[in-house]
Amino acid sequence: MALGSVPRKRLRVSTPPQPAAAAAAPPAAAAAPPRPPRKAALQHAGLRNLGNTCYLNAVLQVLLRCPRLQELLRQQAAAASAADTLLSDLSSTLELMATAPSSHSPSSLLERLRRQHPVFRGGGQHDAQELLRCLLLSVHEAWALRPGAERVAGSAGPSAAEQLFHGELVYTTRCLQCDGRRTRREGFSDLSLSVHHEQPLEWGLAQFFEAERLRSSEKYFCESCRACTEAVRTPRVRHAPPAEPQP
Numbered sequence: 001m002a003l004g005s006v007p008r009k010r011l012r013v014s015t016p017p018q019p020a021a022a023a024a025a026p027p028a029a030a031a032a033p034p035r036p037p038r039k040a041a042l043q044h045a046g047l048r049n050l051g052n053t054c055y056l057n058a059v060l061q062v063l064l065r066c067p068r069l070q071e072l073l074r075q076q077a078a079a080a081s082a083a084d085t086l087l088s089d090l091s092s093t094l095e096l097m098a099t100a101p102s103s104h105s106p107s108s109l110l111e112r113l114r115r116q117h118p119v120f121r122g123g124g125q126h127d128a129q130e131l132l133r134c135l136l137l138s139v140h141e142a143w144a145l146r147p148g149a150e151r152v153a154g155s156a157g158p159s160a161a162e163q164l165f166h167g168e169l170v171y172t173t174r175c176l177q178c179d180g181r182r183t184r185r186e187g188f189s190d191l192s193l194s195v196h197h198e199q200p201l202e203w204g205l206a207q208f209f210e211a212e213r214l215r216s217s218e219k220y221f222c223e224s225c226r227a228c229t230e231a232v233r234t235p236r237v238r239h240a241p242p243a244e245p246q247p
């Protein structure tokens with residue numbers, strides 16, 4: 001879902017509190033302001049760049065911050081007994097990242113990824129979002145296709161990808177001619193947000209959920225009017241995925 005054409009809103013930008021004027025500065029003899037607390041030491045191993053693999057490392061760093069993901073992947077990789085799938089490779093890579101004392105090379109995972117998804121072959125740059133979708137799809141398929149899955153369908157629960165990353169959007173479209181409304185549900189595992197330099201993530205989210213006017217070639221076919229009409233379409237989250245990266 002490309003949203004690059006979504007019109008931008010005027011934003012109200014809040015400014016941080018300004019420092020006191022120099023004349024109001026405390027005398028040199030005054031106690032120095034307390035230092036901000038130091039960040040906790042990094043608890044996870046870094047990842048070696050294997051040549052334009054920052055897209056892979058970026059996704060792995062985010063996944064490592066998702067609570068429960070490692071636990072679910074470990075359980076499902078063992079149950080799937082599929083040593084040749086991305087599910088088990090992803091699980092072991094995240095576990096090594098969490099426990100290795102020094103930097104870790106994700107070469108095994110990368111090799112498996114390139115074997116299963118030829119689009120990632122070669123040494124070029126790739127899209128992190130595309131990679132995330134491939135990984136989640138592979139995790140889901142490995143779980144759904146595990147040995148004996150057909151015998152326990154519906155009893156073993158959804159895959160880790162479904163449990164943690166599946167959400168649902170509802171698009172409400174309102175015809176501007178008859179005011180009739182229709183809704184359409186759509187599952188999602190990620191949102192494609194507009195990126196603008198110096199704008200925070202919240203800005204991209206606000207753009208995504210902004211009402212969109214459908215006109216010209218994008219007119220909406222209204223079944224009540226039996227014609228293509230101008231309309232307003234608004235997305236909202238009906239069900240949010242529980243996976244939240246930890247700070």
Ligand SMILES: [Zn+2]
Binds near residue numbers: 176222223
């Ligand atoms: Zn209508």
